[in-house]
Amino acid sequence: xxxxxxxxxxxxxxxxxxxxxxxxxxxxxxxxxxxxxxxxxxxxxxxxxxxxxxxxxxxxxxxxxxxxxxxxxxxxxxxxxxxxxxxxxxxx
Numbered sequence: 001x002x003x004x005x006x007x008x009x010x011x012x013x014x015x016x017x018x019x020x021x022x023x024x025x026x027x028x029x030x031x032x033x034x035x036x037x038x039x040x041x042x043x044x045x046x047x048x049x050x051x052x053x054x055x056x057x058x059x060x061x062x063x064x065x066x067x068x069x070x071x072x073x074x075x076x077x078x079x080x081x082x083x084x085x086x087x088x089x090x091x092x
Contacts, residue, residue, distance in 0.1 A: 003037055003077045005030050005069075014085050018058075022065045025058045026084055029067055038071050038079050053082075055090070066090050 007015070007030075015023060032040060038054055040046050046056040049068070058065040064087035072078040083091055 003034050003079050005034050006078060006080045008080065008082070011081050011084055014083065018065060018084060022058050026067055026081075029056070029058070030081065033069065033079050037077075038069060057087075058084070063087065 015026060018026070029040065029043065039048075040054070040056060043056040044060060045066075046054070048054055052071040052073070053068065054070075055066055055068045058067055065085065066083070066087050067081060068083040068090060069079050069081045072080060
């Protein structure tokens, strides 16, 4: 059972500003979410922020990069990546 991942224009702009290595890590994360769902416990510092909002670190160190995504309820299994960037500006 696969999930659909939506990435809004605002988040695409954030992703383009990330270092190439972090962009590749985010691509891997999105692929795993599509194939296995939004709960990614094997990722570093993964955690649920709320019942439907999740986050994990894409790169540790300074600066730390994180991704934040949200499950959408309903019949269609949809996940929206809402943020990709530095830990300091993360919306949590």
